[in-house]
Amino acid sequence: QVQLVESGGGLVQAGGSLRLSCVASGSISSMNVMGWYRQAPGKQRELVATITRTGPANLADSVKGRFTISRDSAKNTVYLQMNSLKPEDTAVYYCNLVIYYPTFNNYWGQGTQVTVSS
Numbered sequence: 427q428v429q430l431v432e433s434g435g436g437l438v439q440a441g442g443s444l445r446l447s448c449v450a451s452g453s454i455s456s457m458n459v460m461g462w463y464r465q466a467p468g469k470q471r472e473l474v475a476t477i478t479r480t481g482p483a484n485l486a487d488s489v490k491g492r493f494t495i496s497r498d499s500a501k502n503t504v505y506l507q508m509n510s511l512k513p514e515d516t517a518v519y520y521c522n523l524v525i526y527y528p529t530f531n532n533y534w535g536q537g538t539q540v541t542v543s544s
Contacts, residue, residue, distance in 0.1 A: 459524045461474070466514075492510045
């Protein structure tokens with residue numbers, strides 16, 4: 427019943443900004459971690475950022491100082507503000523939801539394409 431829907435991807439020039447949004451719907455425990463991962467062409471999926479009930483948790487070194495993750499827990503929505511974008515940020519960005527209580531479940535969105543031109 428859980429579904430994640432991403433939006434906000436697109437084409438942007440280097441140095442520009444984008445904000446990704448992900449809305450989770452369904453039966454979702456408050457005991458969860460949400461985050462963003464990305465997969466560039468020919469590469470494995472990698473963690474970008476995660477956020478817990480307390481606040482931001484993990485953040486990739488490659489995006490530190492440029493990307494900011496936030497969430498609206500009441501609406502089960504997570505955001506990724508991406509500033510100073512670089513061509514190497516080009517990837518499909520996936521929203522992730524991990525529910526760890528009362529049972530463990532891992533959900534993924536369909537992904538949204540982010541393309542940064544030089």
